[in-house]
Amino acid sequence: MNIGHAKEMESFWISGVITALKALSYVYDLLTFPVYLFLQRPWEKRKLSRKVRAKPIYKDETSIVYRNVDQPGPMHAALERLEINTVDKILRYATEIHGDKQCLGTRQILGEENELQPNGRVFKKYNMGDYKWKSYKEVERLVTSFGKGLKERGLTQRKNIVIFAETRAEWMIAAHGCFKQNLSIVTIYATLGDEAIAHGINETEVDTVITSHELLPKFRNLLSMTPEVKCIIYMEDQLVPTDTTGFKEGVSLLPFSDVIKIGNSSTIESIGPQPDDTAIIMYTSGSTGVPKGVILTHKNIVANIKASCSACVTRPDDVFLGFLPLAHVFELLVECVALLSGVPIGYSSPLTMIDSSSKIQRGCKGDASILRPTCITAVPLILDRISKGINEKVKKKGPFSQAIFKFAYEYKLKWTKRGFETPFFDRLIFSSAKQVLGGRMRFILSGGAPLTPETHTQVKICLCTAVLQGYGLTETCSSVSVMDYYDRTTGRVGAPEIGCDVRLENWEEGSYRVTDTPNPRGEIIIGGDNVSQGYYKIPEKTKEDFFEKDGKRWFRTGDIGEIYPDGCLKIIDRKKDLVKLQHGEYVSLGRVESELKTCRLIENICVYGDSHKSYTVALVVPHTLYLQEIADRLGIQGSFEQLCENPQIEKAVLQELIEHAKKSNLQRFEIPGAVKLCAEQWSPDMGLVTAAFKVKRKAVQERYQHEINRMYAS
Secondary structure (H helix, E strand, C coil), X not given: CHHHHHHHHHHHHHHHHHHHHHHHHHHHHHHHHHHHHHHHCHHHHHHHHCCCCEEEEEECCCEEEEEECCCCCHHHHHHXXXXXXXXXXXXXXXXXXXXXXXXXXEEEEEEEEEEECCCCCEEEEEEEEEEEEEEHHHHHHHHHHHHHHHHHCCCCCCCEEEEECCCCHHHHHHHHHHHHCCCEEEECCCCCCHHHHHHHHHHCCCCEEEEECCCHHHHHHHCCCCCCCCEEEEECCCCCCCCCCCCCCCCEEEEHHHHHHHHHCCCCCCCCCCCCCEEEEEECCCCCCCCCEEEEXXXXXXXXXXXXXXXXXXXXXXXXXECCCCCCHHHHHXXXXXXXXXXXXXXXXXXXXXXXXXXXXXXXXXXXXXHCCCEEEECHHHHHHHHHHHHHHHHHCCHHHHHHHHHHHHHHHHHHHCCCCCHHHHHHCCHHHXXXXXXXXXXXXXXXXXXXXXXXXXXXXXXXCEEEEEEEEHHHCEEEEECCCCCCCCCCCCEECCCEEEEEECEHHHCECCXXXXXXXXXEEEEECCCCCEECCCHHHHHHHEEEECCEEEEEEEEEEEECCCXXXXXXXXXXXXXXXXXXXXXXXXXXXXXXXXXXCEEEEEEEECCCCCCEEEEEEECHHHHHHHHHHHCCCCCHHHHHHCHHHHHHHHHHHHHHHHHCCCCHHHCCCCEEECCCCCCHHHCCECCCCCECHHHHHHHCHHHHHHHHHC
């Protein structure tokens, strides 16, 4: 009774404080409204948010085509005027403009020390210094020398060369060195398994691989699977020498710096590429089957750089933090735009990005705190984790702090929707969340998978930054569309970029038609100079997905879109994700997963539907903290693995998932009828998710087929 009475009193006291705060905020709003109205001019933001960005240029009963209505930006127009049509010319032009300005930055590692953890374990942590920068002129010189060094090693024009390394300055220098000599780079994710890596190397018939100190040991085993490889160039470590012993005889190993030294004294002339020459064969992390090599020409890349320069307006003081895989077309193109726009790129990794990252020594600052970036790219999984991390932090502070945070969040959301900023609350309530990424973040570009409106809103509100969602594919050389900076909506991916047409075509099986009301819907087909030449050595698949029409190259995405009156696109379904259940109901597995991922319990999820059954089932990677909460509530003890195997906990998780699904307005037949809790974290190296952390549905199904059968049997 005493405990209940205390809780009742606490609740009463908190309610009183919030009521008082609401009264104070009302008075504050009355006093400050005229000032904010004059200074912030919210009507202008609302007008920009409502702006029509694309219009239909063609329509019939089965298809509709949309095109951007904006004029090209200054940089876009300059590239057109100066006929800059290859990637090597892009870097040369950027160097002419920006010269001695900071270009690529690498954080210095001063040492590595053992650090004793509270649980008695010992972790190796970095003691890190400042960023060390290379100017545009230095980068151009290194690029030229590296390219010439490769030529001195006997690599001829139009030859393929693999880059298999983590995101870092040397990656970009190596890539641009290859472009300068008209060598095609083959990009392979550092997180892929051995078989997929070997497949990419063998299919492209490369004899030279560029890798890193960290990944070099992989090749002790891989070389037996890649007989053509004769030379490995490795990027050195800052602290320790690289062990080059134990490698297959006949394979030469060369430090990255040695290639540059060879190039420094070379008299070989650089022979640049033509627009239609292949720049990259980019292996997709593909959510189905074996990775496919997508052929991207210099024309494809330059078309997308020009369009992205018009879509994303940069400022003189912008700084970009690069950490997503450069082997992913999204990160590579954004960094190319940053280079061209004079935005310095400071490199980071998930292990060192923030103050609490796993490799940062106690008392040492993370990369974001030192770099203080203004822009960053992210995939939805990372933003989901940031969102859940904010919720966890607030919850740990107790009911009073939770109530204050909720009040501030709702207050800011209300005024943000009206076009106002809330500097007082940003400083008082949200400043600590904002400081996690350095305190200067201006916008976050999200791509690679759909971002839920809940996560979008929370990250935008709590980190005090714009979150711009884009849409694109490797086959379209990254972005097709991107949200405008002033677009205040969520769940959409913006209007088609300049030079890129978006066609919707009826998909009768899914009942999506361009005649639907209130907005046209259908399969998204992309047309423009950004569309790839096809898949490397897969002519049948190329013929199936690509076609020529009206003098333009088009690509069938398999995604289903809806276009709003302002010309902005929303991804609403995917053809491959659609399953028909026993009683004829269609379920979009991807959409269901997207809704359920916002549940606090879910770290990752894969929903499976059997067409011979009347319901779906779900494989769930649960959030450790919240699973433990359920266990404590039920009085169950055990390790994380034991809790995942417990039928009572499984049942409790299913119940919470059902309640969340109902709040998300999922239909009865869409809600999973059974769950299996997976104790292992799904990672790209397991082959269960892509490098952008999209679920590889077939791989997950094969791995857990026994559990899927058990769920349906029960």
